[in-house]
Amino acid sequence: MTEPNDKSRRGFLGVAAVGAAGLGVAAIAPGFHLIEVSQAGAPGAGVSNKVRWGMLIDTTKCASDCNACVKACNTENGITETVKDPRQGSQWIRKLDLKDPKSGLTHSLPMLCQHCEHPPCVDVCPTGASMKRADGIVLVDRHTCIGCRYCMLACPYKARSFVHIPLTEQNPEVPRGQGCVESCTFCVQRVDKGQIPACVEACANAEHNAMLFGDLNDPNSEIAQRVAQVKTTQVRADLKLNVGVRYQGI
């Protein structure tokens, strides 16, 4: 659905050559382009592939003893259930402590769905439930998910969880329930209202400011300017998934 613009997006991010960007734009039929422009921002219009939501996580600012982002995520998304086996608990975002065994250098960072441009979870899903919105947010359509958990195996980032027990305490805006796979949605219910994800807000409130959310496609956005200036890392960049979550300092 979002393929026509993907090349120009990559060029913009500096991952591909500038020439590819020009080609990508030229390939779009003029009529198609016009329709997109007229739809952008109109009330009741859907999301557009002009936007690519992304996140930049500065691990040098992330504190090892803090998990404000995890708590905020659980509250926002109604992840309040207690499971018998803690390995079965849903983790849309989790804190990881990394240590270089040679130098002893440590890092702490939040790991979440990386909202891949080429998501393996979507590739393997037999029902079409795993899907990517035009603006790059990867979601599970629970109406279609059969709980087969192929996507959990396919995800290189261990970003997905399966709900094992019946739930009753859902946030009305975040439906979730037994028998489906779920993962970080970038707080799509907030983003569609013009707000930032709960984790990013919580990180700022805890005065760490290690997380930045924004439109990677908008040259004026803070995140686009930062990824253009500082060296950022895509975790497992070798897989060429062009993830939407970038890390700084690892």
Next chain:
Amino acid sequence: MVRLLALMAFLIMGAVASLAAHAAGVPKPMVKVEGSGQCVAATEEMRLNHMNMLGHQRDRTLRQGIRGEKASLIGCVNCHASKTTGSVLGKDGFCESCHSFAAVKVDCWQCHQPKAGHKTAGANGAAGAKQ
């Protein structure tokens, strides 16, 4: 023979009587509309088509990110949740009473919140534990 006729007459009378009683008090679903104001469409249309309206809307919202359409499950709950239980479920609940009358299983509430304005409590930490 006479006895058999009498028995048949008795049975027929019984059937007629129970039919009459039935017509007077056909069990009806308890459709209590507690919210004030207008529904998004006429009652007849809602009765026939609510499932289609919600089904198409959910796909547009989830997959295309189209928000603020007139059909919305949260909208249904906010208007139709019982003032006593706060929910559209339960014996007299707006959704459940009709659906159990019609014997149509409704799966929405395995994932969607049936209570109006429900606020999720803070995370309990089990799922949020640092790993």
